[in-house]
Amino acid sequence: MIELIDVTKIYKTEYYEVYALNGVTMGVDESEFVAIMGPSGSGKSTLLNMIGCLDKPTSGEVIINGVETSKLNDKQLTELRRDTIGFIFQQYNLIPTLTALENVELPMIFKGTSKQGREKRAKELLKLVGLEEAADRKPMELSGGEQQRVAIARALANNPPILLCDEPTGNLDTRSGDAVMRIIKELNEKGVTVVLVTHDPTLSKYADRIIRIRDGVVDVS
Amino acid sequence: MYLELAKRNLQRTKVRSVLAIVGIIIGVMAIASIGIFGESLKTSVLEKFKELANEIIVTPAHSKGFSTIDESDIYKIEKISYAEFVIPIKSDQLFVEYKKKKAYTTVFGMDEKDVEELFDAEEGNIKLRGSCVVGYKLANENNLRVGYKIKVGNDELRISGILKEEGRRFDINPDFVIFVSLKDFEKLSDKGYNMVIVKVDRLENVEAFKSAVEKSINSREKKVNIFELQLIIKRINEAFSQINTFLMAIAAISLLVAGVSILNIMLMSTIERTKEIGVMRAIGAYRQTILKVFLLEALILGVIGSIIGGALSILGGYAIDMAILKSAKYLFMPSTALFIAEGFGVGVITAVMSGLYPAWKASKLEPIEALRYE
Numbered sequence: 013m014i015e016l017i018d019v020t021k022i023y024k025t026e027y028y029e030v031y032a033l034n035g036v037t038m039g040v041d042e043s044e045f046v047a048i049m050g051p052s053g054s055g056k057s058t059l060l061n062m063i064g065c066l067d068k069p070t071s072g073e074v075i076i077n078g079v080e081t082s083k084l085n086d087k088q089l090t091e092l093r094r095d096t097i098g099f100i101f102q103q104y105n106l107i108p109t110l111t112a113l114e115n116v117e118l119p120m121i122f123k124g125t126s127k128q129g130r131e132k133r134a135k136e137l138l139k140l141v142g143l144e145e146a147a148d149r150k151p152m153e154l155s156g157g158e159q160q161r162v163a164i165a166r167a168l169a170n171n172p173p174i175l176l177c178d179e180p181t182g183n184l185d186t187r188s189g190d191a192v193m194r195i196i197k198e199l200n201e202k203g204v205t206v207v208l209v210t211h212d213p214t215l216s217k218y219a220d221r222i223i224r225i226r227d228g229v230v231d232v233s
Numbered sequence: 234m235y236l237e238l239a240k241r242n243l244q245r246t247k248v249r250s251v252l253a254i255v256g257i258i259i260g261v262m263a264i265a266s267i268g269i270f271g272e273s274l275k276t277s278v279l280e281k282f283k284e285l286a287n288e289i290i291v292t293p294a295h296s297k298g299f300s301t302i303d304e305s306d307i308y309k310i311e312k313i314s315y316a317e318f319v320i321p322i323k324s325d326q327l328f329v330e331y332k333k334k335k336a337y338t339t340v341f342g343m344d345e346k347d348v349e350e351l352f353d354a355e356e357g358n359i360k361l362r363g364s365c366v367v368g369y370k371l372a373n374e375n376n377l378r379v380g381y382k383i384k385v386g387n388d389e390l391r392i393s394g395i396l397k398e399e400g401r402r403f404d405i406n407p408d409f410v411i412f413v414s415l416k417d418f419e420k421l422s423d424k425g426y427n428m429v430i431v432k433v434d435r436l437e438n439v440e441a442f443k444s445a446v447e448k449s450i451n452s453r454e455k456k457v458n459i460f461e462l463q464l465i466i467k468r469i470n471e472a473f474s475q476i477n478t479f480l481m482a483i484a485a486i487s488l489l490v491a492g493v494s495i496l497n498i499m500l501m502s503t504i505e506r507t508k509e510i511g512v513m514r515a516i517g518a519y520r521q522t523i524l525k526v527f528l529l530e531a532l533i534l535g536v537i538g539s540i541i542g543g544a545l546s547i548l549g550g551y552a553i554d555m556a557i558l559k560s561a562k563y564l565f566m567p568s569t570a571l572f573i574a575e576g577f578g579v580g581v582i583t584a585v586m587s588g589l590y591p592a593w594k595a596s597k598l599e600p601i602e603a604l605r606y607e
Contacts, residue, residue, distance in 0.1 A: 061601055064515070066515055066600045066601040066604065067601040086520060087519060090514070090517060090518070090519050090520075091517070093515060093516070093517055094516065094517025095517070099515050099516060101512075101604075105508070105509075105512040105604075107238075107509060107512065107513070108245075108509075109238065109241035109242055109244075109245055110238070110241070114234075117234075118513070118516060119516045119517050121234050121235075122513075122516070122517040122518050122519070122522060123517065166516065167516075170517070
């Protein structure tokens with residue numbers, strides 16, 4: 013499903029170079045739940061951004077769903093993100109001017125889904141995360157846990173086979189965090205491939221496999 | 234939905250949006266109001282000349298040595314079918330004795346019915362048999378009244394009428410003139426006809442009339458000059474249009490300022506919404522989608538500002554018309570709608586142009602850079 017071959021990412025400044033990723037080779041199978049763990053600054057977020065086609069490697073190949081992403085232009089990358097990948101961020105990143113329902117509709121609007129179709133789907137997704145009552149509320153009127161659940165619903169809007177989660181419970185209390193993780197786990201059990209980035213060891217119990225990363229290198233020990 | 238998104242983004246920074254709209258309103262109003270006023274002014278000036286538009290003045294070609302127009306040529310002019318009336322005039326500077334004063338004065342020799350055709354009497358009647366008619370200002374300055382007698386050359390003539398004040402006319406100005414009959418004129422002066430005023434039946438026939446005169450009188454030698462009053466109207470029209478364009482260009486500066494303020498607030502919101510743009514790009518928005526949302530915001534500001542500005546410019550035009558022309562009767566003309574449309578168009582275009590750079594900048598953001606922005 014996801015394959016990285018000798019991926020290196022170098023951030024250059026005027027005075028020095030930083031190897032955020034240094035020859036990373038890894039793979040994630042379909043329907044697998046992989047947790048990428050490591051201390052802050054280890055390169056785990058950079059790795060997730062590579063998989064999510066938000067960032068381009070300096071060298072190496074990133075293959076998503078059989079497609080070599082370095083060969084895609086901006087428009088094709090956008091469509092890949094829209095249709096194949098769902099993002100869940102630590103900061104929830106909902107659009108503050110839109111209601112919960114509209115936030116969930118947004119990826120479907122970008123795809124060109126009909127108004128009826130996307131409203132129906134958005135309501136279903138909000139029901140799935142237990143927030144059908146909050147459909148008309150703006151992000152400001154929701155708790156952190158609720159916002160993250162709306163974000164999960166949004167990530168699932170276009171039915172992507174891959175879900176990328178960047179510290180999804182990082183800003184949440186234990187109870188809300190557990191609720192969010194249970195939803196993600198359920199989705200994984202239904203066949204969605206999940207890649208989770210975290211430095212919280214308690215989340216490792218949800219994962220099928222753990223990839224540890226340190227200083228931009230996958231730690232095989 | 235994009236429209237809705239744009240609308241809500243503007244509502245998010247309400248004060249800023251309102252201020253940007255106010256800028257556009259002022260700019261559009263300035264342009265359209267000045268345009269409306271300029272057109273009103275032009276119309277009011279031209280209206281005074283409207284009835285002169287199909288008049289033609291034929292004078293001797295002084296440059297070729299002709300100081301009078303032959304009677305045979307006047308006959309030829311009368312024969313041209315487009316002429317509605319032909320008024321030949323003789324004139325000279327003659328020594329005139331009033332009650333107390335003696336002075337050289339312009340004396341016109343004309344047919345009685347022709348004087349009636351051109352002018353109206355303020356006092357008395359227009360009668361030239363053994364009497365004369367004097368212009369308004371001449372009568373006023375010398376305290377002349379109907380019934381008084383003045384001595385023109387060696388002839389004593391009774392004043393039968395005093396003409397209404399004409400002010401500025403482009404054919405002849407009667408205000409300082411004494412009118413006598415052609416028969417009396419011949420006794421006073423040996424000057425021949427030195428002007429013929431012709432009214433052509435229809436405006437479209439002015440050109441045809443001119444070429445007929447050229448053919449019948451000027452064919453062998455240029456004996457007369459032809460001056461059409463229509464030319465004056467054309468010149469006035471041109472001059473006013475130029476002045477109006479210039480004034481509107483000055484007014485457009487205020488719109489330019491409004492444009493800069495839109496540029497400014499939209500650049501600010503690009504920066505404030507950097508992260509949001511990153512999120513939208515991450516979940517599947519094309520660059521063009523971002524561009525579209527930002528341009529829609531600029532468009533909304535422009536359309537709202539221009540609609541209100543356009544509506545208010547009727548009031549603005551009314552205010553300037555009343556202040557300067559003391560009349561609003563030229564306010565509702567087709568050109569008013571045109572200037573409102575022009576102001577509206579320029580307002581919307583300014584807003585969208587100002588939104589272009591911020592929108593382009595927003596759409597060029599790399600998703601990962603934008604997402605990292607705090």
